[in-house]
Amino acid sequence: MVAPPRELAAPARTWTTPEALPLPQQKERTELIEQWHQRCSALGLTRVERPDFEPLMRGDLAVARERNQRLFTHAAPVMEMLFEQIVDTESMIVLADVSGTILHSVGDDRFLQRADKVALTPGVNWAEHSKGTNAIGTALFEEAPTVVHGGEHFIHANHFLTCSAAPIFDPRGNMLGVLDVTGDQRSYHRHTMGLVRMSARMIENQWLSDDYGNRLRLHFHSRVEFIGTLLEGIIVVGADGKILGANRSALDQLDMSSAALRMHSLTSLFGTTAPAVFDHFRSPLPTPMTLCLSNGRQFHVSARFNGPQRSMAMEPRSAPVVDSAGLRSGAGAEPRLPAGVLAGATAHSADGTLFSGLHYLNTGDPQIGALIQKVQRVINRDIPLLILGETGTGKELLARAVHQDSNRARQPFVAVNCASIPESLIEAELFGYEDGAFTGARRKGAVGRIVQANGGTLFLDEIGDMPLALQARLLRVLQERQVTPLGSLKSIPVDIAVIGATHRKLRDMIEAGSFREDLYYRLNGLVVKLPALRERHDLDVVARRILLSDCPHGTPEISARVMALFKAYAWPGNVRQLANVLRTAAVMAAGEGQIEEHHLSDDFLEDARSGRAPSPPQVSMPIRVAPPVAEAMPMHFTEPLGERSAEPEAESGPAQATAEPATPRTLGEAEVELIRSTLAAANGNISVASKRLGISRNTIYRKLRWGK
Numbered sequence: 001m002v003a004p005p006r007e008l009a010a011p012a013r014t015w016t017t018p019e020a021l022p023l024p025q026q027k028e029r030t031e032l033i034e035q036w037h038q039r040c041s042a043l044g045l046t047r048v049e050r051p052d053f054e055p056l057m058r059g060d061l062a063v064a065r066e067r068n069q070r071l072f073t074h075a076a077p078v079m080e081m082l083f084e085q086i087v088d089t090e091s092m093i094v095l096a097d098v099s100g101t102i103l104h105s106v107g108d109d110r111f112l113q114r115a116d117k118v119a120l121t122p123g124v125n126w127a128e129h130s131k132g133t134n135a136i137g138t139a140l141f142e143e144a145p146t147v148v149h150g151g152e153h154f155i156h157a158n159h160f161l162t163c164s165a166a167p168i169f170d171p172r173g174n175m176l177g178v179l180d181v182t183g184d185q186r187s188y189h190r191h192t193m194g195l196v197r198m199s200a201r202m203i204e205n206q207w208l209s210d211d212y213g214n215r216l217r218l219h220f221h222s223r224v225e226f227i228g229t230l231l232e233g234i235i236v237v238g239a240d241g242k243i244l245g246a247n248r249s250a251l252d253q254l255d256m257s258s259a260a261l262r263m264h265s266l267t268s269l270f271g272t273t274a275p276a277v278f279d280h281f282r283s284p285l286p287t288p289m290t291l292c293l294s295n296g297r298q299f300h301v302s303a304r305f306n307g308p309q310r311s312m313a314m315e316p317r318s319a320p321v322v323d324s325a326g327l328r329s330g331a332g333a334e335p336r337l338p339a340g341v342l343a344g345a346t347a348h349s350a351d352g353t354l355f356s357g358l359h360y361l362n363t364g365d366p367q368i369g370a371l372i373q374k375v376q377r378v379i380n381r382d383i384p385l386l387i388l389g390e391t392g393t394g395k396e397l398l399a400r401a402v403h404q405d406s407n408r409a410r411q412p413f414v415a416v417n418c419a420s421i422p423e424s425l426i427e428a429e430l431f432g433y434e435d436g437a438f439t440g441a442r443r444k445g446a447v448g449r450i451v452q453a454n455g456g457t458l459f460l461d462e463i464g465d466m467p468l469a470l471q472a473r474l475l476r477v478l479q480e481r482q483v484t485p486l487g488s489l490k491s492i493p494v495d496i497a498v499i500g501a502t503h504r505k506l507r508d509m510i511e512a513g514s515f516r517e518d519l520y521y522r523l524n525g526l527v528v529k530l531p532a533l534r535e536r537h538d539l540d541v542v543a544r545r546i547l548l549s550d551c552p553h554g555t556p557e558i559s560a561r562v563m564a565l566f567k568a569y570a571w572p573g574n575v576r577q578l579a580n581v582l583r584t585a586a587v588m589a590a591g592e593g594q595i596e597e598h599h600l601s602d603d604f605l606e607d608a609r610s611g612r613a614p615s616p617p618q619v620s621m622p623i624r625v626a627p628p629v630a631e632a633m634p635m636h637f638t639e640p641l642g643e644r645s646a647e648p649e650a651e652s653g654p655a656q657a658t659a660e661p662a663t664p665r666t667l668g669e670a671e672v673e674l675i676r677s678t679l680a681a682a683n684g685n686i687s688v689a690s691k692r693l694g695i696s697r698n699t700i701y702r703k704l705r706w707g708k
């Protein structure tokens with residue numbers, strides 16, 4: 001069972017120290033602990049039990065780890081991240097398997113030594129039957145997040161501990177193991193349980209994506225701003241519309257057990273079908289749809305689909321008509337697949353025609369058409385692709401489409417943004433690291449992004465921002481096709497297709513000595529440049545597609561005056577900015593059938609009418625200095641949790657700077673000033689600032705890193 005009712009029914013019972021509880025709850029807590037302790041006595045345990053120092057034989061531990069390799073692979077990076085949060089707090093993080101055997105621990109050295117004294121160490125079993133009441137064993141027994149604090153431990157020797165543990169479940173509701181944070185009881189913190197629960201959810205969500213990467217996944221929440229956060233529900237839908245699995249938040253929100261949910265289909269749950277969902281999300285732009293339970297509860301839903309779902313249930317239809325923009329029309333139209341939300345998905349029509357990811361990007365512009373033809377020739381030829389283009393021109397979208405159209409479509413597409421990962425972490429992130437590669441803690445190694453991409457495609461976004469020292473290592477990997485993790489002597493062979501992208505002029509960087517020429521020649525098997533939106537001749541088709549995707553029912557037209565304004569505008573944020581402007585306008589024009597000038601936001605209108613636009617992003621040489629924003633972000637959270645919640649949906653268009661910059665010396669400095677002041681006006685909310693400026697979040701990170 002994924003969402004044990006007891007956790008929902010009485011959270012305080014397991015989350016708060018007895019001292020902090022109001023009297024009635026203290027009584028309830030005491031009764032509960034007594035019940036747990038009676039259970040242990042009935043098992044024949046005594047409170048003066050000596051710690052059992054006899055862990056599994058070395059070989060047995062290896063077998064247990066082998067058996068739980070997948071759990072470990074998903075949990076290890078999360079444990080590392082969790083460790084960053086609790087470092088120097090006299091505590092440790094423990095991963096145990098479903099039998100209670102500790103597989104792995106990470107922690108402060110001093111506390112690990114104290115934990116050793118009570119056998120809280122890999123190889124030892126901490127199920128209730130061997131260690132009495134303790135968070136690991138009791139969470140496994142109760143199948144619920146559990147805190148066991150100080151004297152609540154059954155065995156006296158464990159009274160110095162405070163432990164918070166959360167079970168980990170797979171998407172079908174089977175328990176996989178438990179994640180626990182244990183510390184000195186004097187350093188108990190009530191937020192620890194929250195951190196552990198969130199971390200367990202991260203592991204569960206990764207497990208789900210891994211299991212069902214090639215299935216349609218619906219991400220939903222009753223509040224649209226929570227989609228994309230750990231609070232979102234995820235359900236996996238089979239080709240026939242049946243629900244195959246779900247994460248814990250989905251079960252909480254739908255108020256159903258895993259088994260009950262898996263009896264449902266999209267039709268019985270939401271009154272819709274998989275083809276209808278595909279149809280809604282066919283465009284490259286991710287806009288949530290609204291689905292309703294039979295009791296009237298509404299959810300905002302977005303869809304993810306990473307691979308070809310060749311057997312997607314579709315009613316037989318006549319051969320689709322495909323226009324020059326790749327749009328199909330007529331009563332026999334197929335569900336059209338988006339290249340963005342559905343990540344460059346590929347589908348087969350009833351007549352067997354293949355509609356590829358690249359096909360959907362071909363919207364009638366001759367430059368784009370020629371580019372797609374070129375790219376199609378090198379697919380599956382082991383020729384590296386380098387995509388150039390300004391921010392928001394669709395470089396990542398193109399890379400995903402190439403992956404989807406290749407033989408590697410069923411393997412991972414791993415995107416690494418070299419600009420948004422702090423320099424100090426890029427190496428570990430890319431190449432991975434071995435046990436003991438870092439000092440100060442007993443830490444297990446982690447698999448790097450290159451190895452994760454094995455068999456599939458590695459997308460190196462903003463490759464021009466990779467530090468020089470790492471360029472040499474990357475070059476070696478590309479030449480030798482093997483990776484050596486940090487601190488390891490062993491190399492791991494990898495089979496990857498590499499796609500690089502940058503908005504920088506790499507040749508200029510080579511001349512300036514900031515980009516290696518040999519790496520450039522390794523990456524540039526085929527170089528394609530995506531045109532800026534202002535240079536394209538298909539703005540009207542792209543705009544219509546975006547609107548079709550945003551408002552499939554009642555798509556507004558664009559008036560001739562607005563289209564004329566659009567065509568004269570410089571679009572410094574390219575397609576991303578166009579989509580933001582249209583999204584707002586469509587909301588303003590709801591029910592009127594046509595977008596007119598008065599539906600556009602004032603600041604955009606002012607810029608567009610005056611022929612003024614924020615200057616297109618400047619290409620400057622990177623000077624790496626201490627990054628004020630990006631390095632403050634932990635490795636796996638480039639978007640701080642909760643940040644999206646403050647984000648108004650309908651923000652768009654470039655903003656006016658709220659303060660005069662202090663006489664900047666160069667264009668680059670002016671840009672940074674503008675970004676800083678916009679960020680300040682948006683109360684530091686990067687998403688809001690990026691929408692106002694019409695540039696990506698990554699561009700903001702990057703610019704601020706160079707702005708000092």
Ligand SMILES: Nc1ncnc2c1ncn2[C@@H]1O[C@H](COP(=O)(O)OP(=O)(O)OP(=O)(O)O)[C@@H](O)[C@H]1O
Nearest residue numbers: 284285340390391392393394395396397575576696
């Ligand atoms: N041809 C297109 N049709 C519809 N939407 C598009 C198209 N090209 C790009 N977009 C949308 O524009 C946004 C930016 O696209 P993408 O992230 O691929 O650009 P990028 O060039 O990689 O940006 P950056 O350099 O800032 O990372 C996305 O929301 C994407 O869905």
